[in-house]
Amino acid sequence: MKHSLIAYLILTLFFFGCKEEVLPKPKAMLRLDYPKATYKEVNEDCDYAFEINELSTVKENKDCSLVLDYPMMKGSIFLTYKKVDGNIRELLIDAQKLTYEHVVKADGIAPKEYINTDAKVYGMFYEVSGNAASQSQFYVTDSTDHFVTGSLYFYAKPNFDSILPAAAYLQNDIRRIMETLRWKN
Template identity: 55%
Template sequence: MSKKIISGLSIVFLLVVTISCKKDPIPKPASQLRLDYPVAKYANFSNHCPFEFEMNEEAVIKEDKNCGFMIQYPKMKATIYLNYKTVDNNLNDLLKDAQTLTYKHVIKADDILEQPYINKEKKVYGMFYRVDGNAATNSLFYATDSIKHFVTGSIYFYAKPNFDSIMPAASYVKNDMQRIIETLKWK
């Protein structure tokens, strides 16, 4: 064999050995976005309105008109809207409006789960709705004493509804909203 061929084969052999001597590829483990939220600490909220409740200390509350409130979560870009109405022989209309608002989300929702809430001791009766899917809100509720008071609540995020993306924040805020209905007291 000629020296040129041997020299060429030697170079090819060295290239093959050099290129093939890498470490075996190791697949990366599956990962998920990690969102850590602080453990919720609750404090009683009371003012001149005819009801009080416990809310997350991380949230910022702003009073709207007629004892309505916006409970904002700036880090999560979410708000719980609370609305208050006086019952004045219009309980059926108020219930119908609350249920209609909830079921307007049925177009985008995968499922709407109803969870009745009854606290005879505090005279708080209502319904908590969990909305699954890409609806504008993932939780709503109404609560009443059936005589004087009627409160509705709903959660909205300042993002396009994509339940998979907002699920950790939605779950966190939903738990806070459940705390509101569970600690609601009439004055």
């Protein structure tokens, strides 16, 4: 009886122990696809106009500062308008200082100059990589009357790998803003 009990236990272990080999799942990356951008002109009661992605909603603040909200991506582009009144140097220093405050958390900041002499729009686009609070900063000016700064922020703790697809998509929208911006006066 003792031998039959042992044989029964071995047979039971053998029967239940023979399962498929467990393999780890392969690594996968989250794929975020966003719709192709379509643009429309924003023509608020401000001294400047430009095109925005139809996915965004515009919220106007005081002094022609705007927030372009992208609820689908949980992010916003903040635009600030200032009149140039002999203070172009200070405005440029402030815009550059704001960008380089992110250097503490950023892995890198890549500046790209923008010049459109026909529209009198001159500026700089900064692509910020790493876990910085803002993934993009920019400014544009006509050097005599108008100055606009912009910043891209997400409603989440910065994790560059996670927000990279959305940041790249919105950086294209920022470039479109810079390319289509025109001064009204």
